[in-house]
Amino acid sequence: MTLTSTPPSHRPEEYTVHAPTTAQPVQRKATRPRADALRNRERIVTAAREMFVEDGPEAPLDEIARRAGVGNATLYRNFPDRDALVREVVCSVMDRTAQAAEEALAVTGDAFEALSRFAHAAADERISALCPMVSSTFDQHHPDLVAARERVERLIGEVMDRAKAAGQLRADVGVGDLMVAVSQLSRPPAGTGCFVNDRFVHRHLQLLLDGLRAPARSVLPGTATTMEDLRQA
Template identity: 45%
Template structure:
């Protein structure tokens, strides 16, 4: 793909993420066009309908999430810091909030399943390393991590959004939440929630992901 075409695609996907988060998955595609600063023809040549745009956006988010997990593993020698780096990168991508919004409009295909599989493997590798280093509670599964990110990173409603205008509050809350995932001798242990359970509950399994 030519550099200018890739830039247009990136603008459209970033704009779609913002618009769908603000207005839901049924938001007018004209709003995406305006936010992206492209013409309607540019959008429809790449994404002929809403379904194609939603699928491309989720596939893109999952691919970027997987790369964030792999980069965290490469950059951070400490497994706990690698996990922390990944969680904060996921928040910056707004992955958790966006994918939850889009699930109801998502059609699972082979490409999406393949990307999801790679992302799951990369994140599970982070969790496994943190557990083996004795830094992560043994009852934390990928499903727990994903839902935690979803809960913390969703935009604040109404006027409360002004409290996190610069995006720093979500990162503070993520650090507070991560402190609860750290391995300690205190508190009861529960049952780890698997990512396959989250996908099944969302009604978009595509395939069963093994833990």
């Protein structure tokens, strides 16, 4: 599986400021980021995401800049430190996962098939590689991160609720159950050199999805897992 390009971020930090044209004080007004600035930012986030998957969150920033085809100054102009870049990569992956959930909700017809397509798309986002980054020292309560997390959790919940309402998804599973399974199947943590296992991901994920279908053939121990349960674990 290959990583696809990251969509334009909604958190740009590079702006053009209009210079005053009179002696009178004028209010500084931020304009839309320039197209080349947005492209550079996108390339940096894409390169960082690839290298974080391959080498973990401590991948050298100068190597990320080199892979993105930009200079170190451009990288630091967009992301003043590693935490800012890691946060943007995490938000970017959550945004892409949320988009996959929105696409599943837009599908009419078989609700479980839509859920299945979402789960396979989420696996392709390499969510497992984000785990060490989410548990790192950067501010997990940053507004961008909180907003992205709340959006993706709400949308995944809607996809699952629709399948439950259709009587196709067993009632004793929660969002956390699905996302733990997807993250564990999507590949071992970054840097373990197990890309060879990629060919098994979607095969094993489909086996899992078959086990989520209703009617359930067994009773699961414990209770349905929420994302809040995972954060408190």
